[in-house]
Amino acid sequence: MSHIETFYEVMRRQGITRRSFMKYCSLTAAALGLSPAYVPQIANAMENKPRTPVLWLHGLECTCCSESFIRSAHPLVKDVVLSMLSLDYDDTLMAAAGHQAEAALEDTIQKYKGEYILAVEGNPPLNEDGMFCIIGGKPFVDQLKHAAKHAKAIIAWGSCASWGCVQAARPNPTQATPIHKVITDKPIIKVPGCPPIAEVMTGVITYM
Template sequence: MAEDTYYQWARRKGISRRNFLKFCTMTAAMLGLDSTAVPKIIKALETNPRLPVIYLSLQECTCCAESFIRSAHPLVSDLIFDMISLDYMETLQAAAGTQAESVRLKTMKDYYGKYILVVEGSATLGDGGVYCTIGGMTANDLLKECADGAAAVIAYGSCATNACIQGAYPNPTEAVPIRHIVKNKPIIDVPGCPPIAEVITGTIVHYITFGEIPELTSLGRPKAFYSKRVHDGCTRRAFFDAGQFVEQFDDEGAKKGWCLYKVGCKGPVAYNACAVTEWNNGVSFPVKSGHPCMACSENNWYATSTPFYTHLADIPNNAIGKNPDELGMVAVGAAGVGVVAHAVATAVTKNSEKRHKED
């Protein structure tokens, strides 16, 4: 029931007070808040009712929903479902047809101005929106109807934030981001293909605690998750700085875990928390497991990141302060100088020792 507070739900589920406090502390850290925010989060989750959520699926492939159901960092693996009152989600709900739509309409009426709308997938303008219809309504009409009573809208995934694959040339359905349709509500963009599920958890907790959406970047993304590049926290960053690059996926560098920039990694231009939060309960993320970052969180990524396994022609605005293609040569040159210097020093030392013995 949405009337339950988060703490009441947690206790009924057998979650200890200690683990509840750990979750509050972890969430504060995840959002980039200092320790003074922890008591506020605790109080909010102890006193506020669970937040109703309507989850729409428009033009998409469901990879975002697959990520959503695998949130691992909260108290338990299914917390993201029980923590919120997930009232409508076509992919998961048992109800269908009139029964399902009646639940959505009831939530919109009973919690007008209080529910969160999560939207996965792009809207479509082509031929009046007929390329995506749900329950007899075009996706655009459904989106506008649900957004009207929402407290805020979370555009979840790159399809929702920048139209992604559907929006790539030639874009036959005239796919557009959610921002192009919803104009009168706070919109939080959570890009990625798919995005990280914990971003929604953190965003909702922030909203419940402070009564407002979290601080956003200039592109409308939660700053706590999208203010740093994947490159900045990458486990292979040391190899980049040393000029050690994988040239082919089966070469010696690949076996040693060297930097993947030259085989297509777009980490230097991708702003996301993948390298910090990671996936599958913090086990790994694409670069760590041996696959280049595709910068799927960036606008128009499907067009700008292809061919996927060809490296960037240049890194915009000299963002990392060096040219990777020349870096390896510089590193090799520096190593060569070091070898020569070491050889000279060794020769001088040996000659000195020899003269000392002769004397």
Template sequence: MAGATETFYSVIRRQGITRRSFHKFCSLTAASLGLGPLDASSIASALETKPRVPVIWLHGLECTCCSESFIRSAHPLIKDALLSMISLDYDDTIMAAAGHQAEAILEETRAKYKGKYVLAVEGNPPLKEGGMFCIDGGKPFVEKLRSMAEESMAIIAWGTCASWGCVQAAKPNPTG
């Protein structure tokens, strides 16, 4: 996955976007947010100097339709979202690594970006029987979620499964 030391500007320049187009983007962004012309230069400065924010995407009990929809989206294309817009440093559903290697990447990302990563959560943590209905990396997903959430700067509940429980929360619900 992409490294979080790159800036948004360095990525789009590498892809052939001109400086003029970049400033047009910043002006349109400022205008769409109701900001003034001077704010466009502040947006440009931030995109040129600040590193892209790393994203850690975890999966609990879910139907996986959010990932499926994301992978098959056309606006934006997944390649554009992953290579230009965000720095997805961990997602066990779409990354090549698995098992111990994937867990090592997760811990490395967590340590390197402590307090500076966004945690995206697709799916929910089962709570009954100590969370034993969803084991991830050898431990209950609820433990992994709490641990990763403690050191994130923001958490996104991604989709219905994470927000409301979806099919997994239907009665009777033995997972809690």
């Protein structure tokens, strides 16, 4: 596997100052309910551990989990996490589209096999072979299973991914299904809420 930069290296490269970085560590500790004594540990981990690559997929959803995330109350948190995430794959946030985006997804999977976190917003509809949600000409459920195969762990963002939400309400014509019922062999971190609290989302990514 190729060298992965540390979170701190990425932040510095994105123009974030040391002072802002330390402020970010303090805010993250507070958001996670940790005492200020943990701030140096968070800083140390971010300075020395390789950045965790993140793939962010979108199934049946309204994109407001993403909206919540990028509108994190503190602009610094938003800038920091956004700059870390947009390096990998998020078909909503990234500049690439179409075949270019599909290639970026495959490249990331191959480059970081077994190392990346798969963040999923929304859920796959299973009825009619998944035809109710098509990504790049294929059912989303296929993309989800493919990306999950080599993921270290999965984050189920929001109520859609965690338990189904509105689209899974009876009679659930598309058979919208939460992530844990489709992917059963990986650790899944559920972050429910519609949308989840932005600071909780950034805190989970940073913690991991």
